[in-house]
Amino acid sequence: MASPKEIIRDVKQGKIAPIYFLHGEEEFYIDEIADFIEANTLSEDQKAFNQTILYGKDTDFKQVLDAARRYPMLAERQLVVLKEAQSMRSLDQLEAYVKNPLPTTLLLILHKHKKLDSRKKLGKSLKVAEKAGKAVLFESKKPYENELPNWIRNYLKDKGAQIEEEAGLLLAEYLGNDLSKIANELEKLLINHPKGQLIGKAEIEKNIGISKDYNVFELQSALAQKDALKAQRIVKYYQANPKAGPLPMLTGVLYNFFSKAYICRFLSNLDDVSIAGAIGQRAYGRPGQKTKRFADYRHVQKNYALPHLEEVIALLKIYDLRSKGVGWPQVGDFFNEQTESGQLLQELVSRILQID
Numbered sequence: 001m002a003s004p005k006e007i008i009r010d011v012k013q014g015k016i017a018p019i020y021f022l023h024g025e026e027e028f029y030i031d032e033i034a035d036f037i038e039a040n041t042l043s044e045d046q047k048a049f050n051q052t053i054l055y056g057k058d059t060d061f062k063q064v065l066d067a068a069r070r071y072p073m074l075a076e077r078q079l080v081v082l083k084e085a086q087s088m089r090s091l092d093q094l095e096a097y098v099k100n101p102l103p104t105t106l107l108l109i110l111h112k113h114k115k116l117d118s119r120k121k122l123g124k125s126l127k128v129a130e131k132a133g134k135a136v137l138f139e140s141k142k143p144y145e146n147e148l149p150n151w152i153r154n155y156l157k158d159k160g161a162q163i164e165e166e167a168g169l170l171l172a173e174y175l176g177n178d179l180s181k182i183a184n185e186l187e188k189l190l191i192n193h194p195k196g197q198l199i200g201k202a203e204i205e206k207n208i209g210i211s212k213d214y215n216v217f218e219l220q221s222a223l224a225q226k227d228a229l230k231a232q233r234i235v236k237y238y239q240a241n242p243k244a245g246p247l248p249m250l251t252g253v254l255y256n257f258f259s260k261a262y263i264c265r266f267l268s269n270l271d272d273v274s275i276a277g278a279i280g281q282r283a284y285g286r287p288g289q290k291t292k293r294f295a296d297y298r299h300v301q302k303n304y305a306l307p308h309l310e311e312v313i314a315l316l317k318i319y320d321l322r323s324k325g326v327g328w329p330q331v332g333d334f335f336n337e338q339t340e341s342g343q344l345l346q347e348l349v350s351r352i353l354q355i356d
Helices: 004-012 027-040 044-050 061-068 091-099 121-131 145-158 165-175 179-191 201-207 216-224 228-240 247-265 272-278 292-303 306-323 341-354
Strands: 019-024 051-055 078-083 105-112 135-140
Touching: 004 027, 004 135, 019 027, 019 121, 027 078, 027 105, 027 135, 027 179, 044 051, 044 078, 051 061, 061 078, 061 091, 061 105, 091 105, 091 121, 121 135, 145 165, 145 179, 165 179, 165 201, 165 216, 179 201, 216 228, 216 247, 216 292, 216 341, 228 341, 247 272, 247 292, 247 306, 247 341, 272 292, 306 341
Parallel strands: 019 105, 019 135, 051 078, 078 105
Antiparallel strands: none
């Protein structure tokens, strides 16, 4: 399967297929390829007569066929864009056109939020057409969590910028795996960032609003080391700034961390590099120096026995549900429907630190 860069490069060089079928869970690359095709295959003058945009929810296959089988006017080709193709009930009936597409039409189909079923006739026909050079079939997958720091580095590298490793990890874990959201935040970061200057935690705090000292990763580090004073300072920061860290986001990151720490417990006979690889982390940044994130996993191993980790994970699940309005009366009277998010975080952190 061609990469987005390869697809865009080919279009730029005039190597254009009659059909582009872009599908998958991740919107970022689908939008990137589609935007480039829409902006670069027709001039502004040609678009008036040769560009048709249809929406799957309001369209059936006959309308798509009628549009695709027209000939261009005063242009080499016409562009037909089918958006929201996943909502078109008769999508599979485009199979006949896929088998014999018109070379003067570029049919661009955007099938977001889920992949096309390759076992159905349309999927099989697209694969055959791709092998014959008549179609480009691209699946846009959600990246794995451990791929995000590298994705951020490469995105910034393409823009002529670099980022510190810890700053990249902070962004990756804080923003999640929505590439469009990450790209938007990085673009905001680049607007005021001096070209050629390394991006660090201070720039992220200033431009994106993630505090370099009071964030969920510093909280997870404090809990790993059982540093009660630091943990309580961070809790007070979140209580004063509730929008800086909604409780479901905090519990999600902490749950991910302690779940991986739990896995590390069962791999204690392996070396650092092997353990880090098993949980999708890097063990060392510079030679002989553990990354801060991996060092936190080692702190957990020293400070939490296996039953304690199980208790922490159970608490995180309870408080996550509670933050979303799900009551747990069986755990005692400390829950109250009116309890604020900051108070729930205070209770959660206190209970984790008391585990011994």
